[in-house]
Amino acid sequence: MNEVHGKQSDTPKKEEPILKGTFISVLFVGVFIILSWVAVYLLFILR
Template structure:
């Protein structure tokens, strides 16, 4: 009976976890923006 209870707790924890796909995409886009900005500033500095 303890095994069944543990199984139910695990499945309910799985259902309650939020979907973080949108958060991951937002963070990756922010990272790309920061990298592109730094590369742009570096190229601008080197052209002067």
């Protein structure tokens, strides 16, 4: 049992990928969706 736990601590930890670009892309998509809804709502109200 101890050998298994010892091997896990000896293995190097994988670095997490940098997700800054993904986060910015998701923000842009969210802003686009919100602006689209606002534009359609304004078209509906103004007509």
